[in-house]
Amino acid sequence: MTGTLPIEPAALETAPEPADTPPRPRRTLGSIITRAVAGFFAILLLVFILGPLLWMAIAAFAKRWKYPNMLPQAWTLDWWGRVLGGADLLPALWLSVKFAVLATLLACVICLPAAYALGRANFPGRRVILLGLFATNAFPKMGLFTSIATLFYAMQLMNTQLGVIIVQMLGTVVTMTWIPAAAFASVSPSLIEAARDAGAGKLRVFFQITMRLAAPGIAVAVILAFLACFDEAQGTYLIGAPTYLTMPTKMYQLVTNYPQQAAAVFALVLCVPSVLLLLLVRRHVMGGHLAEGFQLK
Amino acid sequence: MSSLAMASPPALLVLVFVGVPVIIGIAYTLGYTGGLNSIATTLAVQVYPASGWMPTTAAYAAVFADPRFQGDLVVTVWVTLSTVVAVLVLAWAIALYARLTGGWLGRFLSGVAVIPLFIPIVIGAYAIRTFYLNTGFLVSVGKLVGIDFPTLSYHTPGIVIGQIWASLPFAVLLISSGLAAVPDALIDAARDTGASRARAVWSVMIPMTTVPTVIVATFTGVGVMGSFTVPYMIGPAAPNMLGVTLQQTYASYARPQNAQVMAVVLFVLAAGIGALYVWANARQARQSAVAL
Numbered sequence: 001m002t003g004t005l006p007i008e009p010a011a012l013e014t015a016p017e018p019a020d021t022p023p024r025p026r027r028t029l030g031s032i033i034t035r036a037v038a039g040f041f042a043i044l045l046l047v048f049i050l051g052p053l054l055w056m057a058i059a060a061f062a063k064r065w066k067y068p069n070m071l072p073q074a075w076t077l078d079w080w081g082r083v084l085g086g087a088d089l090l091p092a093l094w095l096s097v098k099f100a101v102l103a104t105l106l107a108c109v110i111c112l113p114a115a116y117a118l119g120r121a122n123f124p125g126r127r128v129i130l131l132g133l134f135a136t137n138a139f140p141k142m143g144l145f146t147s148i149a150t151l152f153y154a155m156q157l158m159n160t161q162l163g164v165i166i167v168q169m170l171g172t173v174v175t176m177t178w179i180p181a182a183a184f185a186s187v188s189p190s191l192i193e194a195a196r197d198a199g200a201g202k203l204r205v206f207f208q209i210t211m212r213l214a215a216p217g218i219a220v221a222v223i224l225a226f227l228a229c230f231d232e233a234q235g236t237y238l239i240g241a242p243t244y245l246t247m248p249t250k251m252y253q254l255v256t257n258y259p260q261q262a263a264a265v266f267a268l269v270l271c272v273p274s275v276l277l278l279l280l281v282r283r284h285v286m287g288g289h290l291a292e293g294f295q296l297k
Numbered sequence: 298m299s300s301l302a303m304a305s306p307p308a309l310l311v312l313v314f315v316g317v318p319v320i321i322g323i324a325y326t327l328g329y330t331g332g333l334n335s336i337a338t339t340l341a342v343q344v345y346p347a348s349g350w351m352p353t354t355a356a357y358a359a360v361f362a363d364p365r366f367q368g369d370l371v372v373t374v375w376v377t378l379s380t381v382v383a384v385l386v387l388a389w390a391i392a393l394y395a396r397l398t399g400g401w402l403g404r405f406l407s408g409v410a411v412i413p414l415f416i417p418i419v420i421g422a423y424a425i426r427t428f429y430l431n432t433g434f435l436v437s438v439g440k441l442v443g444i445d446f447p448t449l450s451y452h453t454p455g456i457v458i459g460q461i462w463a464s465l466p467f468a469v470l471l472i473s474s475g476l477a478a479v480p481d482a483l484i485d486a487a488r489d490t491g492a493s494r495a496r497a498v499w500s501v502m503i504p505m506t507t508v509p510t511v512i513v514a515t516f517t518g519v520g521v522m523g524s525f526t527v528p529y530m531i532g533p534a535a536p537n538m539l540g541v542t543l544q545q546t547y548a549s550y551a552r553p554q555n556a557q558v559m560a561v562v563l564f565v566l567a568a569g570i571g572a573l574y575v576w577a578n579a580r581q582a583r584q585s586a587v588a589l
Contacts, residue, residue, distance in 0.1 A: 038394055038402055042409070045391075049412050049462065052421070052428035059427065068437035110306045117303035125301055129308045131575065135315050137516065138571040140523020142540035143560030146547045147322035148314060150557070153336040170314055173307050231417035234525040234540075238548060251419040255530065260427065267420040278415045285414070285470070 060264035079261040088250060089269065096246040099161070099236070100229035103168040107225055110169075111176035112218070118177065119184030120210075136173050145235045152239060159243045167235035172225035179224070183217025184210065220284045223277050230273060319564070326558045327352035337553040344554045360558040368536030370562065372453055376528075376538055377521045377566075380460040384517050385510065387461070388468035393498065396476040407469050414466035422530035425459045426450045429531075451533045459527040464520065468513045475509030476502060511577035518570045522563055539563060 059065065060079060062072035083089060118126060136144075148167060149158060157163035187210050195205045233248035241249055247270050254263045278285070321333045328347030330338040338344050345355035360366050391410050395403030413421055428434045429449035439446035449455035479502050487497040528538035535542075539559050547556035 034398075035402065038398075038406070041390075042402060042406055045406060045409050049409050049465075051434055052424035052462075053416065055428045055434050056420075056424040067432035068440035070434075070437060070441070110310060114304040114307045117300040121300040123300040123304075126304065129304050132308050133311055134574075136311055138519060138567060138574075139315065139319065140519055140540070140560075140563040140567050142523045142525045142543050143563040144315065144318070144523070146543055146553070146556045146560050147318035149547065150322060150325065150334055150337040150553060151314070151318045153340070154333040166314060170310070173311060177307050231419070233417075233419045234544075237525075238544060248417055248419045251423065252529070255423055255426075263423065264427075267423055270417055271415075271420055274417055275415050285411075 056264045056267060059261055060268055062261055079259075079265045083262055083265040083269070088254075089266070092245055092247045092250045095244055096230055096248070099164055099168055099244075099246060100226055103165045103229040104172065104222060104226045106165065107169050107172045107176045108222065111173060112180055115177050115180035115218075116184050116210075119181035119214075120187075130178075133173055133177055136170055141234055145238050148235070149238055158239060161244065164236050164240040164244055164246075167239050168229040168232045171228050171232055171235070175228065176221050176225050179221040180214065180218045183214040183221075186217075187213045216284055220281050223281050224285075227274055227277055322557045323561055325554055326356050326561050328355065330554070340551060341553050342551045356554045356558050360555050365535055365542065366539075366559065369539050369542045369559075372456075372532075372536045373522060373539045373563075374566070376453065376456050376460060377518055379457045380464060380521045381514050381518050383457070383461050384464045384468045385514060387465060388472045388513065389510075391469055392472040392476050393502070395473060396479075396502075397494070397498075407473055410469040411466040413462055414470075418463055418526050419530070421463060422459050422527045425462060426455070426531045429455050429458065450531055453532070455531045456528050456538065459531045460521045460524065463524075463527060464517045468517060471509045471513050472506065475506040479505045508577050508580065511573055515570045515574040515577075519567045522567060522570075 058072065061075050061077065063074035063076035063078070065072035114129075117123075118130060145167070148170075152158040152163050157166065191213075192205055192209055195209050196202075200208070231248055233246075233252070236244070236246055237249040237252060240246070245253070247266075251263070251267065251270065254266055258266075317333075321329075325334045325337070328345055329352070330344050330346045345353055345359065347353045388410070391403075391406045395407050397403075427450075430436070431448040431450075433448075433450065435446045436448060447454075449458060483501055483505075484497050487501050488494070492500065523540055524538065525540040525544055529541045529544075532538060532541065539562070543556050543559045543563075546552050546559065
């Protein structure tokens with residue numbers, strides 16, 4: 001494991017395996033140390049990543065929680081009742097869903113045909129378009145949003161629903177084009193040719209072969225796009241507030257005006273759609289669809 | 298329908314809602330306050346207009362002379378650099394361990410590192426703020442065992458922590474996928490010819506994973522630089538990152554032109570990073586052309 005004996009692995013592979021002596025004693029010691037370090041690191045990482053979320057989740061059930069105690073002294077469910085029954089949650093939730101659904105649908109209409117063309121055909125201007133789309137990600141977000149706001153004032157889109165939808169949709173363009181394009185590109189041309197040879201029409205090939213094989217990649221893109229819209233706060237805040245407050249932008253206000261427990265409950269409720277939807281596509285996201293979508297080809 | 302026509306709509310969308318705003322934004326900073334900028338100008342408390350067609354740098358002079366901006370710029374660059382370095386080191390350590398051992402611990406580590414992807418950033422930032430507050434977890438644990446941990450929330454290191462938390466999933470996913478693409482046969486070949494494990498990593502795995510690493514560095518850098526939520530939630534009132542000051546200068550102080558100057562400063566910083574990304578992709582394209 002430490003790599004001090006360069007000859008060791010080769011020697012071991014050629015040596016006949018002794019039946020009952022434990023092989024590679026040095027490596028066992030090394031691997032125990034590595035594992036111990038990795039285990040310690042795993043605990044630190046667990047605290048770093050999950051600690052804040054757990055701490056917040058506990059706060060949502062706290063009646064009295066005095067520093068420096070690790071747990072509240074008294075528990076309550078009152079905050080859940082107040083937030084879930086309060087006047088703030090439902091309108092914000094409805095707005096969030098409405099904007100995110102409309103922005104995602106619009107992104108599908110605009111980006112998916114483009115993804116098909118970019119993934120299946122080579123044409124002059126293709127690389128320029130791929131790189132041009134990346135421009136949305138090349139500008140630091142807040143700088144871009146204030147620039148957009150100035151244009152929106154001129155177009156009378158400031159503080160309008162369409163303005164918010166456009167801003168949310170802009171954030172999905174790269175995801176909605178690049179990931180489906182990679183999915184379309186990975187459909188083997190020989191399969192399509194085979195289907196055509198067997199007499200299938202163009203439309204039939206498109207729906208039964210191309211679309212079916214590209215579907216997982218497209219689904220990942222659509223869900224990621226929906227979540228990006230649903231969770232988008234910075235642009236929505238600048239363009240929509242104070243007229244249109246979605247759940248994430250409401251959070252900006254809650255953290256200053258509300259008791260900590262109420263903000264924690266609100267935050268947990270807001271997590272639900274993200275966690276559920278991402279668990280659905282978890283395998284695909286981990287399996288490299290996301291990573292593939294970020295490399296120009 | 299031709300491929301170009303099919304591929305055009307998103308490009309047009311980006312042209313109208315990214316290209317045009319950036320261009321009129323840059324024009325605005327140089328004193329062109331009319332045209333598409335005129336409504337923002339009527340809502341502003343102060344602008345520095347150009348005299349006729351001659352551009353003016355008065356807005357730049359005003360912003361750069363402001364000590365708050367100077368402090369914010371330093372914080373922005375510092376947070377961006379620290380986050381990129383920390384994220385690259387962490388993501389590489391996790392992805393490499395998972396790739397080399399292939400055991401449950403490696404899978405567990407990368408699984409944990411990806412969790413923030415599932416959590417809206419507003420929530421993550423809020424949770425992190427409470428966690429590192431003077432009444433939060435870290436200080437409480439310190440109190441119980443007798444160590445004085447600093448309060449990180451409302452201080453610059455807290456922002457870095459929040460940024461690392463938010464950026465880690467993407468980095469781990471991309472670098473893991475890059476390392477997965479290195480064929481086992483290549484690593485074994487290096488080992489068989491006498492290379493140590495460290496040598497195999499250094500001479501085989503790192504060069505073959507340059508592109509994902511550069512992508513991670515650029516996306517993380519640009520993302521952190523233009524972020525608002527994390528510094529707004531976790532950072533101090535001042536100096537904070539430019540994203541926060543930019544938003545306040547625009548919306549609260551009604552000085553859109555000054556805000557636009559800050560935006561242009563961010564664009565210039567990001568342009569350097571973006572060039573790196575394009576270079577890496579071009580390199581990749583050449584490599585795969587050779588492979589084919």
